[in-house]
Amino acid sequence: MSLGAPGRERPTLESVATRAGVSRATASRVVNGSPTVAPHIREAVLRAVADLGYVPNQAARSLVTQRTNSIALVLTESAGRVFSDDPFFPSIVQGASQELDAAGKQLVLMMVNSGASHERVEQYTISGHVDGVMVASMHGVDPLPGTLARMGIPVVVNGRPMGHTSVPYVDADNENGARLAVRHLLDTGRRRIATIAGPQDMTAGIDRLNGYRAELRDSDRRSIIAIGDFTRQSGIAAMRQLLADDPGLDAVFAASDLMADGAMRALRQAGRRVPDDVAVVGFDDNEFARYTEPPLTTVRQPIVDLGRTMARQLLRLAAGETIEPATVLPTELVVRESA
Amino acid sequence: MSLGAPGRERPTLESVATRAGVSRATASRVVNGSPTVAPHIREAVLRAVADLGYVPNQAARSLVTQRTNSIALVLTESAGRVFSDDPFFPSIVQGASQELDAAGKQLVLMMVNSGASHERVEQYTISGHVDGVMVASMHGVDPLPGTLARMGIPVVVNGRPMGHTSVPYVDADNENGARLAVRHLLDTGRRRIATIAGPQDMTAGIDRLNGYRAELRDSDRRSIIAIGDFTRQSGIAAMRQLLADDPGLDAVFAASDLMADGAMRALRQAGRRVPDDVAVVGFDDNEFARYTEPPLTTVRQPIVDLGRTMARQLLRLAAGETIEPATVLPTELVVRESA
DNA sequence: ACCACCTGTGAGAGCGCTCTCACCTCGGTG
């Protein structure tokens, strides 16, 4: 038993060549689509390939070409939060996967939790396992992307990095999205508009808060702020705090749909009606936003597209092209019933 | 510009050996932790490794060892549904990733949509890119796992496959979970218990329906059935149909939390109170089940653990061990307020 | 008729690593 793999030996290029009556070099040319092969020879080789069920050995190929056709996606976040209720990472994965598939590249997923495993990622990357790395980092100043880039590995990150790295990034227009939300609240006659901001060690949290502040400032209104961490639970807590701080508020902009949902629960428990007493706007436009009660007005950010764009940029970078240091995708307001 | 990678040449084993004043063979021994190396030599080699920043080239290593240290996770489902609101796949990924990380293996994610891309997966797998494959297939009779297994590639699938393959699988105890749900409803005095079943081309859907039926049969009650596809939307539609079919029903067991949530909405719209008029039990125990109104009583299935177990079994299989053809993880009832 | 040239093909040198095997040096044994 043990060895597991029965089946006959895997055919090699050599065996294909022999069967087709050509040299290994020519067989290789056919397999790799070189144009300098006579039609009848190409035919013969292709037939041999089919007969034998030949598939090139990727390791051998990588060894000589120095390329692997795979791309790593590094998800740095406590594993628990990466994949909970929040479809953010899954959507990034989906987008990246689509784009890589189309380019015939494979996606290698790496989840990084502790700082210790950073080294693991570096080792893995250097060991020539991948042609490039996408980093969907969330928190603070993550040294990983910079380190990899300095080693000469193509890197693209998701979300504007904090600090001042020169690593190219892809992000949604968080600030403008927040402005759109607040403007909508202002336009619909709301006067005391609070916000439940995201974590302030992430640019997504910071930028959305900035947008909120900027838009209010432009219309001479005071800001009322509580901080959450994008989760529903934190939205509940933040909303309670806001109500305590300013019972007269008539609108809330939450920096995530999950927090907006939490806020609506807290409001309901406090006897406030949405949107009659308090209007609520979220951020993300997750699938469930259509199903909250009332359905959530929110700022849509194209997460899948973010993943796709990140992959596309990385592929260009890995191909030796020069890419824009920043790609910012537009956000838009989706008006439903909560505001 | 172009070539992208500046930085000096990557050091090879040869350069490490030279610097340490030993042969390549000995350097290799040290790097791979062979015990038959004199301490002072080992020291010298390790120093050279550190000085040079040597990292073994994975392609070269794979070429000779015929192993790659990576494992594929194939997700076969329309991409849209794989990563929407449903944390099923993300949780599987999380579990598998944890286990593989611990074993020093890498996770290669492949999303398969059309039947056409099955061939892509086969090619990729055969090309020696991975040491084994986990298939999280959802629908009907998927030929992929069988095909791979026949090629001598270690395969483990998630969820009992339909048809009669001999591919080992890992699954939750769907039938008993359903029985637990129905028994709870019976125990709490419900008389007319309906179910919103999952898709009947998936064993998860079938087995849960079977459990429902079996438990009702044991207590001589009639079954009232509607079929959904695990999504919230289908839960809404199914609930409406059930209400039309049997307005007197006083309980519903939904085969997914999403459908249970949909059912509760439909019930509310129909003016029924939960749980006073109609009790609702879900299946999954997704994160949001704690946040529905009222909080959802549901059958918990250990999805992350499913992913972990799948990975563990696959690793054993790939290591040449014999593994159980089926591993069934227990489900348990989580009582909240909806029933 | 000769030479320059282009096209298609094959020979062969590695890519960086692992692993078998032979070898060498001891310490212990008969």
Place this chain on the structure above:
DNA sequence: CACCGAGGTGAGAGCGCTCTCACAGGTGGT
């Protein structure tokens, strides 16, 4: 004191592929 075995080390043969280079044969110009 010859012999054996164990422990430690090095030489070298590949793993399967790509790619450079040389070469064979045919074409066209002079």
